[in-house]
Amino acid sequence: xxxxxxxxxxxxxxxxxxxxxxxxxxxxxxxxxxxxxxxxxxxxxxxxxxxxxxxxxxxxxxxxxxxxxxxxxxxxxxxxxxxxxxxxxxxxxxxxxxxxxxxxxxxxxxxxxxxx
Amino acid sequence: xxxxxxxxxxxxxxxxxxxxxxxxxxxxxxxxxxxxxxxxxxxxxxxxxxxxxxxxxxxxxxxxxxxxxxxxxxxxxxxxxxxxxxxxxxxxxxxxxxxxxxxxxxxxxxxxxxxxxxxxxxxxxxxxxxxxxxxxxxxxxxxxxxxxxxxxxxxxxxxxxxxxxxxxxxxxxxxxxxxxxxxxxxxxxxxxxxxxxxxxxxxxxxxxxxxxxxxxxxxxxxxxxxxxxxxxxxxxxxxxxxxxxxxxxxxxxxxxxxxxxxxxxxxxxxxxxxxxxxxxxxxxxxxxxxxxxxxxxxxxxxxxxxxxxxxxxxxxxxxxxxxxxxxxxxxxxxxxxxxxxxxxxxx
Numbered sequence: 005x006x007x008x009x010x011x012x013x014x015x016x017x018x019x020x021x022x023x024x025x026x027x028x029x030x031x032x033x034x035x036x037x038x039x040x041x042x043x044x045x046x047x048x049x050x051x052x053x054x055x056x057x058x059x060x061x062x063x064x065x066x067x068x069x070x071x072x073x074x075x076x077x078x079x080x081x082x083x084x085x086x087x088x089x090x091x092x093x094x095x096x097x098x099x100x101x102x103x104x105x106x107x108x109x110x111x112x113x114x115x116x117x118x119x120x
Numbered sequence: 121x122x123x124x125x126x127x128x129x130x131x132x133x134x135x136x137x138x139x140x141x142x143x144x145x146x147x148x149x150x151x152x153x154x155x156x157x158x159x160x161x162x163x164x165x166x167x168x169x170x171x172x173x174x175x176x177x178x179x180x181x182x183x184x185x186x187x188x189x190x191x192x193x194x195x196x197x198x199x200x201x202x203x204x205x206x207x208x209x210x211x212x213x214x215x216x217x218x219x220x221x222x223x224x225x226x227x228x229x230x231x232x233x234x235x236x237x238x239x240x241x242x243x244x245x246x247x248x249x250x251x252x253x254x255x256x257x258x259x260x261x262x263x264x265x266x267x268x269x270x271x272x273x274x275x276x277x278x279x280x281x282x283x284x285x286x287x288x289x290x291x292x293x294x295x296x297x298x299x300x301x302x303x304x305x306x307x308x309x310x311x312x313x314x315x316x317x318x319x320x321x322x323x324x325x326x327x328x329x330x331x332x333x334x335x336x337x338x339x340x341x342x343x344x345x346x347x348x349x350x351x352x353x354x355x356x357x358x359x360x361x362x363x364x365x366x367x368x369x370x371x372x373x374x375x376x377x378x379x380x381x382x383x384x385x386x387x388x389x390x391x392x393x394x395x396x397x398x399x400x401x402x403x404x405x406x407x408x409x410x411x412x413x414x415x416x417x418x419x420x421x422x423x424x425x426x427x428x429x430x431x432x433x434x435x436x437x438x439x440x441x442x443x444x445x446x447x448x449x450x451x452x453x454x455x456x457x458x459x460x461x462x463x464x465x466x467x
Contacts, residue, residue: 022381026255027282028336028349029387032365070289070300070308071257076381 010060011088013053015042018082021106025073037106048113055101055117065092169261172240179234182224183242186216189249196246212247212277219283220245226319230409231417236290256282258289278338285316295421303430305386310393314416318409328401328408352398355391371395373464392463393431400459415442435460
């Protein structure tokens with residue numbers, strides 16, 4: 005499973021965005037937000053692709069900070085469930101659009117996503 | 121657990137996140153936004169650790185400096201209570217000051233340890249970090265405490281064991297540097313809980329039989345169905361709430377959670393060594409800081425403990441030190457062995 009090369013988004017692609025870490029592991033708050041590409045408008049789809057490509061340049065989460073928090077992003081096939089790509093980003097590195105995506109779902113893609 | 125395997129099965133409870141996002145006046149929405157935009161942390165992580173100030177430091181007395189981030193994300197923020205200054209009237213400031221002082225006193229009076237680095241390192245804490253920030257952490261040079269969102273979490277300085285837990289992460293970092301992932305990470309978290317709860321018991325003069333063995337007992341608001349964030353006595357029973365979910369901690373190796381989440385379950389599987397410490401402590405009449413606390417402390421500082429240590433390696437060291445400190449086949453030695461057997465780490 006790649007951590008750097010972003011696969012081409014297709015109608016079969018599902019993005020899962022989870023926030024993890026912190027002083028305690030709270031399953032209800034760590035549950036992933038899932039975005040199915042085939043439910044996106046063409047503009048939302050393009051913005052998601054733009055945003056994810058920008059994330060590739062960000063550093064992988066250190067995973068070493070006691071009680072620090074991070075985001076885990078996973079692209080997988082809806083049909084097979086097979087994950088294709090995964091990244092972990094420390095919470096302070098998370099861009100605002102990703103935070104909105106985790107919080108609000110695909111409606112967050114109605115707003116502009118910065119280009120890489 | 122939302123690991124790759126469960127994702128592959130389409131695990132998805134979006135209603136939970138949406139309820140969080142929509143709750144109340146929208147404060148949780150703002151909390152999530154502002155917490156996640158706390159982008160100064162990483163820059164601060166690289167800051168050098170503060171060194172002993174020869175003009176101020178006296179062995180046996182803490183050198184505390186409490187700052188306020190004033191709801192911004194700049195660390196350390198503005199100095200609001202220096203060592204020796206009177207109460208500020210701000211509960212978060214004063215709780216941090218008193219909590220760091222209680223933790224310092226514990227390490228000094230019980231282990232003759234002079235602060236985090238055993239060399240009089242200043243104790244730096246920042247409160248009012250970001251806005252509605254529902255977390256506390258150690259960043260390599262200081263402790264940081266959020267105010268909580270007020271709907272799920274109260275301020276993180278409200279629980280002495282949480283303050284002591286974060287300070288202990290600094291101690292662990294200095295003494296052993298346990299890798300913060302998988303079993304070594306769960307051991308790291310457990311040690312922070314063990315010494316966190318020992319500070320609370322020492323401060324209150326509690327026996328192991330009368331103590332609550334809860335971590336974060338004062339953090340949850342009345343709206344949450346739960347008593348704390350973790351229970352060392354009964355892992356997996358601290359909360360069961362529609363928003364937070366159910367406490368996922370196991371208390372025995374047969375229930376060990378194999379997951380990618382939470383850095384490999386560091387806050388999940390820590391329930392197993394946490395319960396081992398509890399079992400050893402309650403098997404003895406003496407205060408835990410006199411009986412098994414020194415055993416755990418000696419094992420943590422043992423040069424034979426590797427950065428990648430697993431539970432079994434740590435258990436073996438505690439048995440060695442229980443024998444060394446209390447004698448072979450002493451009550452303490454037997455209690456430690458029974459405790460690790462009780463959670464399935466050794467047979």
